[in-house]
Amino acid sequence: MRRLLIMTDSTCDLPSAWVERYDIRVVPTYVQFGQESLADDGVQLTRKDFYRRLINTPIYPTTSAPPLGQTQAMMARALDEAEHVLAITAPAKLSSIYNTFHLAAKTLAPHRVTLIDSTQLSMGLGWQVLTAAEMAEAGAELEAIVAAVRAMQPRTHIWAALDSIQSLRSSGRVSWAAAWLGDFFKIKPIIHLHDSEVHSASRVRTTHRAFDTLIQLTRAAAPFSHLAFLHTSNPEGAQRLSEALADLYPQREIVTAEVTPVIGVHVGAKGLGLAVVRKS
Amino acid sequence: MAENTSPPPHDRAACDGEALKRMAAAGRDWLDRHHATVNQLNVFPVPDGDTGTNMLMTMRNAVQEAERNGSNHAGQVAALIAHGAMMGSRGNSGTILSQLWQGFAHVLKEQEALSPELLVHGLREAAETAYRGVIQPVEGTILTVAREAAEEAEAAYAETRDMVAILERVVARAKDALERTPEMLPILKKAGVVDSGGSGLVYILEGILLHLQGQAITVEHERAAEAVENLAAALAPEDELGYGYDVQFILQGENLDVNVVRAAIDQMGWSTLVVGDERAIKVHVHVHDPGIPLSYAVSLGTISDIVVENMQEQFHEYVRERAAEQGDPEPEIALPEMDEESVAVVTVASGKGLARVFRQLGAAELIDGGQTNNPSTQEILEAIQRVPTRKVIVLPNNKNIILAAEQAARLATDQEVIVIPTRTMPQGISALLPYDPQGDFEKVAAAMQQAKDEIATGEVTTATRSVELNGVSVQEGQIIGLIDGALAVAGNNIGQVLKDLIAQMCAGDCELITLYYGANVQEDEARALVEELSALYPGPEFELVYGGQAHYHYLVGAE
Numbered sequence: 001m002r003r004l005l006i007m008t009d010s011t012c013d014l015p016s017a018w019v020e021r022y023d024i025r026v027v028p029t030y031v032q033f034g035q036e037s038l039a040d041d042g043v044q045l046t047r048k049d050f051y052r053r054l055i056n057t058p059i060y061p062t063t064s065a066p067p068l069g070q071t072q073a074m075m076a077r078a079l080d081e082a083e084h085v086l087a088i089t090a091p092a093k094l095s096s097i098y099n100t101f102h103l104a105a106k107t108l109a110p111h112r113v114t115l116i117d118s119t120q121l122s123m124g125l126g127w128q129v130l131t132a133a134e135m136a137e138a139g140a141e142l143e144a145i146v147a148a149v150r151a152m153q154p155r156t157h158i159w160a161a162l163d164s165i166q167s168l169r170s171s172g173r174v175s176w177a178a179a180w181l182g183d184f185f186k187i188k189p190i191i192h193l194h195d196s197e198v199h200s201a202s203r204v205r206t207t208h209r210a211f212d213t214l215i216q217l218t219r220a221a222a223p224f225s226h227l228a229f230l231h232t233s234n235p236e237g238a239q240r241l242s243e244a245l246a247d248l249y250p251q252r253e254i255v256t257a258e259v260t261p262v263i264g265v266h267v268g269a270k271g272l273g274l275a276v277v278r279k280s
Numbered sequence: 281m282a283e284n285t286s287p288p289p290h291d292r293a294a295c296d297g298e299a300l301k302r303m304a305a306a307g308r309d310w311l312d313r314h315h316a317t318v319n320q321l322n323v324f325p326v327p328d329g330d331t332g333t334n335m336l337m338t339m340r341n342a343v344q345e346a347e348r349n350g351s352n353h354a355g356q357v358a359a360l361i362a363h364g365a366m367m368g369s370r371g372n373s374g375t376i377l378s379q380l381w382q383g384f385a386h387v388l389k390e391q392e393a394l395s396p397e398l399l400v401h402g403l404r405e406a407a408e409t410a411y412r413g414v415i416q417p418v419e420g421t422i423l424t425v426a427r428e429a430a431e432e433a434e435a436a437y438a439e440t441r442d443m444v445a446i447l448e449r450v451v452a453r454a455k456d457a458l459e460r461t462p463e464m465l466p467i468l469k470k471a472g473v474v475d476s477g478g479s480g481l482v483y484i485l486e487g488i489l490l491h492l493q494g495q496a497i498t499v500e501h502e503r504a505a506e507a508v509e510n511l512a513a514a515l516a517p518e519d520e521l522g523y524g525y526d527v528q529f530i531l532q533g534e535n536l537d538v539n540v541v542r543a544a545i546d547q548m549g550w551s552t553l554v555v556g557d558e559r560a561i562k563v564h565v566h567v568h569d570p571g572i573p574l575s576y577a578v579s580l581g582t583i584s585d586i587v588v589e590n591m592q593e594q595f596h597e598y599v600r601e602r603a604a605e606q607g608d609p610e611p612e613i614a615l616p617e618m619d620e621e622s623v624a625v626v627t628v629a630s631g632k633g634l635a636r637v638f639r640q641l642g643a644a645e646l647i648d649g650g651q652t653n654n655p656s657t658q659e660i661l662e663a664i665q666r667v668p669t670r671k672v673i674v675l676p677n678n679k680n681i682i683l684a685a686e687q688a689a690r691l692a693t694d695q696e697v698i699v700i701p702t703r704t705m706p707q708g709i710s711a712l713l714p715y716d717p718q719g720d721f722e723k724v725a726a727a728m729q730q731a732k733d734e735i736a737t738g739e740v741t742t743a744t745r746s747v748e749l750n751g752v753s754v755q756e757g758q759i760i761g762l763i764d765g766a767l768a769v770a771g772n773n774i775g776q777v778l779k780d781l782i783a784q785m786c787a788g789d790c791e792l793i794t795l796y797y798g799a800n801v802q803e804d805e806a807r808a809l810v811e812e813l814s815a816l817y818p819g820p821e822f823e824l825v826y827g828g829q830a831h832y833h834y835l836v837g838a839e
Binding site for chain 1: 633636641714716727734789792794821823825839
C-alpha cells in the first residue's frame with residue numbers, strides 16, 4: 001500500500017505527462033451544452049472540439065462540478081491504494097468542487113483525507129498539485145507538504161487577457177464583469193486571479209495592447225519559481241508570449257497549457273495568460 | 281456700475297480700490313466688445329476653445345467678485361479680482377490671465393491705493409507669476425505680451441511718474457509684441473494669425489488705458505447676453521406666483537433718465553437690468569404681468585425689440601435640454617464601489633454618448649464641456665470636491681482645459697489630485713481603460729498616463745475660416761480632418777474626408793478604429809460609412825459608438 005496519493009480536479013490543467021508520472025488522480029468536471037453533459041477528461045470532450053464548438057454554438061454552455069458519486073468512487077479507490085489522500089482543489093469561492101470533495105471525504109474516511117482549497121485555477125492549482133506530488137515522491141511528511149503548498153498560495157498569481165468580456169459577464173461568477181454594461185463591444189479585460197478573487201487588472205481594446213499589458217504585469221512580478229503559459233485555443237499567442245518572456249523562465253522546462261473547457265466556458269476563446277509562483 | 285463705465289473724473293493721485301474695480305471693469309468691457317475678434321484667432325480653423333470667450337468669462341468673474349465686496353482697499357480689491365479670476369478661469373488663456381492677476385495682487389497686498397510704482401512692480405510680478413504657472417513657457421504667446429508690457433512699464437517709469445503715460449507706452453508695446461508673435465511662433469505665421477491670448481490681454485490693457493484717458497466703454501448687448509447665460513439662476517422660482525415672464529425691450533425717446541427708469545422698473549419685478557443713455561434704454565426684467573413695464577415704457581417713448589417669454593415654459597425646456605444633453609443620470613450604470621481611500625476619476629465630457637462611455641468605464645464625476653465650452657477652474661474644482669474619495673484623477677480631454685484642471689487640482693487642498701493631460705476625448709477614454717478604483721494611486725495614474733498615448737485621435741469638423749496650413753488649403757465651410765490636433769485633410773464631403781483621414785491614420789500599424797459620431801450625424805449614415813470603410817480597409821476592425829458631441833461630425837480613435 002502506498003503512503004500518500006494526490007487527488008485534484010480537472011481545472012488544474014496539469015500536463016498529462018506529470019499526471020501519469022506521479023499517478024495523480026484527476027476528477028473530471030463537466031460542461032453542458034444544453035441537455036448534453038460532457039466530462040472534460042480529454043476523452044468525452046477534447047480541448048480542440050470544445051473550443052471549436054464554443055465559437056460556433058448557438059447554446060452557450062454551462063459548467064458543473066463532478067457528481068458526488070463519481071468523486072466518492074474515485075476517492076474510495078485512492079483510499080484502497082494508499083494510507084492517506086491529499087486532495088487539492090479549485091477555490092470554494094468560485095466553484096462547488098471543493099464542497100463535493102469535502103462531502104466525499106466526510107462520507108468515506110475523514111481522517112484519511114486532507115483537503116486543501118488551492119485558491120487558484122488552471123496551472124495556479126497545477127503548480128501546487130505538482131509540488132505536492134514531487135514532495136510525496138521524495139518522501140516528505142504530509143505536514144511538510146501541506147505547509148509547502150499553503151506557503152505557495154499567497155505567491156501564486158494568474159494574469160490573463162481575455163479576448164472579450166462576454167463570457168466572463170455571462171458566467172455571473174465575477175460581479176464586476178457581470179455588472180459590465182458597455183457601448184464598446186470590443187473590450188478585452190485583463191484579469192488577475194489571486195487568493196480566490198478575480199480582479200480587473202486592466203482593460204484594453206486591442207490584442208497587441210493585451211499582449212503588452214500581460215508582459216508588463218508579468219515583468220513587474222518577477223522573479224518566479226514556477227511559470228506556465230496559458231491559452232484558450234490560442235497556441236500562437238502562447239508561443240509568442242513565451243518567446244517574449246524567455247528570460248524569466250525558472251530552471252524547469254517551458255510549460256504551456258491549453259485551458260480546460262470548464263474554465264474556457266467562463267473566459268471564452270482566444271484568451272492568453274500566465275500562471276506564476278513568485279519567488280519568496 | 282459696470283454696465284456703463286462712464287468716465288469718472290480721473291484723479292491721478294488717488295487710485296483706490298473703487299478706482300481699481302472700474303479699471304478692471306473697463307478692461308473686461310473692452311475685451312467684451314472685441315472677444316469675437318479674439319475667438320477668430322485660432323491656428324486651426326476648428327470651432328476650438330474660444331480664447332476670447334474664455335478670457336471674458338474669466339474677467340467677468342474677476343470683476344464680479346470685486347464688485348460684490350464693498351472694499352475700497354486697493355490690495356483687497358486686487359486680491360478679490362485675482363480670486364474671482366482664478367475661480368472663473370476657463371481655457372488656457374483664462375488660466376494664464378488669472379495667474380497675471382495673482383501676481384499683480386501679490387504686489388498690491390498691503391497697499392490702500394495703486395501708485396505708478398506699484399503698477400510697474402505689479403506688471404512685472406504678474407508676468408513672472410504667469411511664466412511660473414506654465415510648465416513649459418512658450419514665446420509668442422500671451423506670456424510674451426505680458427513680459428514685454430512689464431519691461432516697457434519699467435522703462436517708462438524711469439522717465440515719467442504719470443500712470444496714464446506709463447500705460448500708453450505699455451499698451452503700445454503690448455500691441456507691438458502681439459504683432460511680432462508670428463515671428464516667434466512659426467505655427468502662427470503659417471496660419472496667418474497673431475496669438476489669441478496675447479490679443480485678449482492687449483484688449484484688457486487697452487480698455488484700462490481708455491478708461492483712464494476718460495473714454496466711455498459701454499457694452500449693453502453683451503450684458504443682456506450675460507443675463508441669459510445666468511438663466512439657471514434667474515429661473516429659480518421667486519415666489520408662490522411661479523416663474524412669471526421674462527420681458528425685454530428697447531425704449532427710445534428724448535431726455536430719458538436711466539436712473540429713474542431703472543428705479544421704476546425695479547419696483548415692478550426682479551432680475552432687473554436697465555442700461556443705456558438719454559436716447560435709448562435697454563430693459564430686461566422678470567415680472568408676473570408683462571403689461572405693467574410695457575405700459576410704463578410706452579408712456580415715456582417708443583418701444584421696440586420686444587421679447588416676452590413664459591419662464592415656466594423656459595424652465596421646463598431648460599430642464600429637458602439639460603437632461604438630454606448631459607445624459608446623466610444614467611441610472612443603469614453602476615458606479616465602481618469606492619470608499620475614502622479609493623481612487624476616483626473626474627472627467628470632462630462633451631456629448632451624451634461620450635458621457636455614457638466615460639460613465640461605463642467608471643468615471644465618478646462628469647463635467648459637461650469640451651470645444652467652445654471650456655469649464656471653469658471652479659466647475660472642475662467643485663466636481664473634484666463632490667467625489668467622496670481623497671485621491672482623484674482628472675481627465676481634461678481638451679488641450680484648452682488642461683491648465684484650468686491643473687489649477688483646480690492645486691486648489692483642492694483636502695484631496696490628492698493628479699491631472700492626466702489628455703488632449704482629446706478618445707485620449708481620455710483610452711486613459712480611463714486601465715483605471716482601477718482600488719489600485720495604488722501612483723500606479724493607477726502611471727498606467728492611465730501610459731494608456732493615453734496609445735491612441736491616435738482623428739477629428740472631422742467644419743472649417744471656421746479659410747487658411748492654408750501643413751500644405752492643406754481650406755475654404756471656410758469646408759470639411760476638414762485633423763490628426764492629433766494637426767490639420768491633415770480637407771474636402772467638401774464628410775464621408776470623403778473621413779475616408780482620407782482614416783487612410784492617413786491607418787498608414788502605420790492599426791488594429792481597431794473607433795468612430796464616435798456627433799450630435800448632428802444620423803446613425804444610419806454613420807453605419808453606412810462604417811461599412812464602406814470596412815470594405816476599403818480590411819486590416820483594422822471598426823467600431824461605431826454614439827458620441828453626441830457638438831461641432832465634430834466624427835471623432836476617431838485609432839489604436
